[in-house]
Amino acid sequence: MSLDELYRQVILDHYRSPRHSGHIEGADATAEGQNPLCGDEVTVELRIKDGAVTDAAVRGRGCSISQASGSMMADKIVGLSLEDVDELVHRVKRLLNIEPGDPGVDPERPGAALGDLEALAGVRRFPVRIKCADLPWATLQEALAGNRTHR
Amino acid sequence: MTDLSHLRKDFPILEREMNGKPLVYLDSAATSQKPVQVLDAVDDYYRRLNANVHRGAYQLGEEATDAYEGARAKVAGFINAASDREVVFTRSTTAAINHIGYGWGLYHLKPGDRIVISHMEHHANVVPWQLITRHTGAELAYLPLTEDYLVDTSRIDEVVDGRTKIVSISGMSNVLGTIGPVAEAVAAARAVGALAIVDGAQLVPHCAVDVQSMGADFVAFSAHKMLGPTGVGVLWGRMDRLEEMEPAEGGGEMIRDVDFTESTWAEVPHKFEAGTPPIAQAIGLGAAVDYLSAIGMDAVRQHEIEITRYALEKLSEIPQLTIYGPMDPAQRGAAVSFTLGDIHPHDLATILDQEGVAIRAGHHCAKPLMRVLGLAATARASFYVYNVPEEVDTLVAGLHEARRIFGVA
Incomplete structure (x- = not known):
């Protein structure tokens, strides 16, 4: 049944026990995202060293999809190079049908494999919820864009 | 109960199905449906x-x-x-x-x-x-x-x-x-x-x-x-x-x-x-x-008091459900806001939608009120002349399904 596909155990687990939900003092990149329609909020903070994300904090309040997506994102990006993060963002957006193409793994970039994030595929059948899943990722992109501008 | 169910035939949209289920429209506080006369x-x-x-x-x-x-x-x-x-x-x-x-x-x-x-x-x-x-x-x-x-x-x-x-x-x-x-x-x-x-x-x-x-x-x-x-x-x-x-x-x-x-x-x-x-x-x-x-506004009001009373009663029986608003139907209209355990209202709306039930989830364009309540969002079911008690039952069944999916005891 499609609802159980949307609300997979891994989603509910991240919703109830979000990872990396702390605060990074003096973060290298930060952005706040909001979905004014439903009021969901996400703050993304990144520690970046030698072209890689060495720590991430994602806090917010909102629905299970937006919050689980943010938690899984934080879990996933810590330790990735900025190039891999970029690749991962586009892969997730392809998974969510936001960008065209196949989200499948690029053998050249195993670091950007989706892993648990594949659980987000359930939202494709719920178009109004795609924005929820995308909120942390759009906010991450904004944080990284800000980081690039500053350098 | 004040029976206005004969009015339903005037509202063509109520014949629609959503996700394979008859539409249960509980969002009249956002906008009402329109009768053929209009x-x-x-x-x-x-x-x-x-x-x-x-x-x-x-x-x-x-x-x-x-x-x-x-x-x-x-x-x-x-x-x-x-x-x-x-x-x-x-x-x-x-x-x-x-x-x-x-x-x-x-x-x-x-x-x-x-x-x-x-x-x-x-x-x-x-x-x-x-x-x-x-x-x-x-x-x-x-x-x-x-x-x-x-x-x-x-x-x-x-x-x-x-x-x-x-x-x-x-x-x-x-x-x-x-x-x-x-x-x-x-x-x-x-x-x-x-x-x-x-x-x-x-x-x-x-x-x-x-x-x-x-x-x-x-x-x-x-x-x-x-x-x-x-x-x-x-x-x-x-x-x-x-x-x-x-x-x-x-x-x-x-x-x-x-x-x-x-x-x-x-x-x-x-x-x-x-x-x-x-x-x-x-x-x-x-x-x-x-x-x-033609219905008479007194009958409209009476019907809403009754269906609201029924909804408040049925919703109150659901474990971990909190209603935000007066519990006396005489002090209130037919918009009923609630939360259910730690299930976000947006998730409730998605789950209910699968049962054909349309409710509103969010801040309802009343963010100062949400701040006062200390909430980011509520779910809201609202009723009007064409709603019948059976639709409250469908809502309640959908909320139990949400409890099952989220494991809310």
């Missing part, structure tokens, strides 16, 4: 009567004008206005309140003056006043809520003080369902010579309203929440207040004479209806008013 009136205007109003020197234009002005007369009768001319057609409740702000507030407020609203207002009765305080230097003050989700009027005389020039209050909250203390607000405004405004967006569709006995200066409401079309609202004003109000918008139809630098205005209400008005929509509203009057 659809036919709009259709008939476009098919037989379409011409601009107050312009054509030909019969068709005259017939269109008669239909449009006829709708005004119907609305005036519906709210017992002293004169048809006290009914101004606007775009919406929002536009009507903005019109008071920019047509009256801008000309009468000065730094230090006060505008009083309550903590349960819709953004339509918050943001326009914030804009007006920016222009005038006036300040915004709030009537708080009691623990029982009523507007606290115990210190209304302190809040509505000598500096107060406007008291604007919701007749019925779109979130809590709470019926606003209109009589107290009007009395407090009167005592200090302030303008009394009622945001009637939720009140007028659900309760009999007599603007003369209500005693306010202005009442704003929308057609689309009372079985009518989108795109038209009403600003009722007492004639002396309408006479002293300036137009907030200029353009065609609202003038007497236009010179190169100055213009003079048409008579009330036309001086507030710049441009081609929402003619078809106003005629549709006239049909909606006829439809509601």
Whole structure:
């Protein structure tokens, strides 16, 4: 049944026990995202060293999809190079049908494999919820864009 | 129970299915569904009567004008206005309140003056006043809520003080369902010579309203929440207040004479209806008013008290469900806000949608109220004339399904 596909155990687990939900003092990149329609909020903070994300904090309040997506994102990006993060963002957006193409793994970039994030595929059948899943990722992109501008 | 189920056949949309289930529409506080009588009136205007109003020197234009002005007369009768001319057609409740702000507030407020609203207002009765305080230097003050989700009027005389020039209050909250203390607000405004405004967006569709006995200066409401079309609202004003109000918008139809630098205005209400008005929509509203009057507003209210009582009772039985609003149906309308355990309202809406149940989830355009409640969002089920108790049962079953999916004990 499609609802159980949307609300997979891994989603509910991240919703109830979000990872990396702390605060990074003096973060290298930060952005706040909001979905004014439903009021969901996400703050993304990144520690970046030698072209890689060495720590991430994602806090917010909102629905299970937006919050689980943010938690899984934080879990996933810590330790990735900025190039891999970029690749991962586009892969997730392809998974969510936001960008065209196949989200499948690029053998050249195993670091950007989706892993648990594949659980987000359930939202494709719920178009109004795609924005929820995308909120942390759009906010991450904004944080990284800000980081690039500053350098 | 007051049985209005025979009305359902008038609403074609209720025959639809959503996700393979019969549509259970519980979002009438956002917008109501439309009966064929309203659809036919709009259709008939476009098919037989379409011409601009107050312009054509030909019969068709005259017939269109008669239909449009006829709708005004119907609305005036519906709210017992002293004169048809006290009914101004606007775009919406929002536009009507903005019109008071920019047509009256801008000309009468000065730094230090006060505008009083309550903590349960819709953004339509918050943001326009914030804009007006920016222009005038006036300040915004709030009537708080009691623990029982009523507007606290115990210190209304302190809040509505000598500096107060406007008291604007919701007749019925779109979130809590709470019926606003209109009589107290009007009395407090009167005592200090302030303008009394009622945001009637939720009140007028659900309760009999007599603007003369209500005693306010202005009442704003929308057609689309009372079985009518989108795109038209009403600003009722007492004639002396309408006479002293300036137009907030200029353009065609609202003038007497236009010179190169100055213009003079048409008579009330036309001086507030710049441009081609929402003619078809106003005629549709006239049909909606006829439809509601045929049911009788007392029967509408009685049916809502009963279905709300049933909903409050059934929802209260669900473990970990919290209702935000008065529990006495006599103190409230048929919009019921709630949360269920740690399930986000947005998730509830998705799960219910799979059962064909349409509810609203979010801040309901009342973020100051959400801050007061300490919530980011609630789920809201709202009922109207076409809803039946079985739909409450479907809602409840859907909420149990949500509990199963989220593992809420």
